[in-house]
Amino acid sequence: MYDELKYWYIRDHKLFRTLSMSQIKQLCIITGFKKATKGEIIYFSSSDLPRIFLLKKGHIKIVTVDEEGNETIKDIIQKGDLFGELTLETDNQVNEYAKALSDDVTICSFLMSDFEDLLLRNPSLALSYTKFVGLKLKRIRNSYSNLIFKDARTRLHQFLKDWAESEGIKTENKVVIENYLTQNDIAQIICTSRQTTTHLLNEMEENELLQYNRKEISIPDIRKL
Amino acid sequence: MYDELKYWYIRDHKLFRTLSMSQIKQLCIITGFKKATKGEIIYFSSSDLPRIFLLKKGHIKIVTVDEEGNETIKDIIQKGDLFGELTLETDNQVNEYAKALSDDVTICSFLMSDFEDLLLRNPSLALSYTKFVGLKLKRIRNSYSNLIFKDARTRLHQFLKDWAESEGIKTENKVVIENYLTQNDIAQIICTSRQTTTHLLNEMEENELLQYNRKEISIPDIRKL
């Protein structure tokens, strides 16, 4: 029964919809599970064999730490996202780890080598996967080019729009986002200081562009951003 | 005889080494060629069927133009690089084009649909291609995260290091780079103003970290950057 659950977890991802049960089994025999609560650090066990991860539930951030111990956010992973070495190449960057942002994080993983075997046997899956990585590439490139050229205000607006787009619950033009990020997190994502972010958020609240609190962000009219 | 040349052009790319002659033919029947000289604009003919491009010779930059007509450099493509829609998804962003940076630009291209067919029939090629796209993703992510957090000076240093690494001719610790970029191009790549770039380059020349001219950049000791 527990085994059944495992399969379902993987099968649920749109990338794996085309797979047969036996192919899923091939991956899942070695599937690892992990649960985490808020603030918990999840290492990409570099000692272990390289793995690909799939976030089933919750939110996590991928973080790197530089020589001086400064955390920088590399990516925010949402439910349904694949992460880890998408290049299918092993990389021994030890100073990179994931951190749970919500209390109900569930991750499953499988060996990269098994995944590669599967791709070789299933060209259409390989094609889907390539498109998936390509899409990720495009998303990252776009968000970065937004980040770099515009000022902090525009960057915050753009970030909120993107966030609302991908996760917000929309009714008419009003959008409500579950806020699992601190202002400091947001600051890091849009590459500005915590103070500037606080300032801008308060400014937007004064102009009635949004209501901010630690649980949720509510945007009365998304078109005005 | 001309046909033979065509095949060779594609076969030369490391991605295609594993292909049989007939598979190459399948791609090449519809291969398009293009030559360009410095400054020439090459459109990703959006009216035409979507294509994948391979830069055989020279250097080009991928550029987007925003509403106000400002050019921003999205990518620099070097000899041997594949470019175009790596996502294998059509995208109707018309405000994106390529511009030749050197006088001897040669591009060949093939239809995306043909490429997809080939990937489906050739799983190991699909896997290689996936890794290729993944690598591109990693490269872009790294270069961006370098760009964003550091100041202009560090960014320029990092850029020069990367450039020297990928294209420079190294003897001992001295590196010579063929300079096909203007200071304005460099400024756009490292996201700063043209004046700041000029200032920093001159500063580095004073400190004998490099010698700059329009033809080449010579770095006496790459470790000092």
Place this chain on the structure above:
DNA sequence: CTGTCATTGTAAACTAACTGACAATTAGTG
């Protein structure tokens, strides 16, 4: 209910980098 820690709010001094404006130099073309 209270103490503690994380998060958010606010302000002043400081600085890197941008903008605009113009001059000097170099490359390419007829």
Place this chain on the structure above:
DNA sequence: CACTAATTGTCAGTTAGTTTACAATGACAG
């Protein structure tokens, strides 16, 4: 070879955003 356009050099004024520092608020554990 001279003319033109592109590239590079230089400067002063301005500004967005950082830094430092501390206060206020909220959340959570015992």
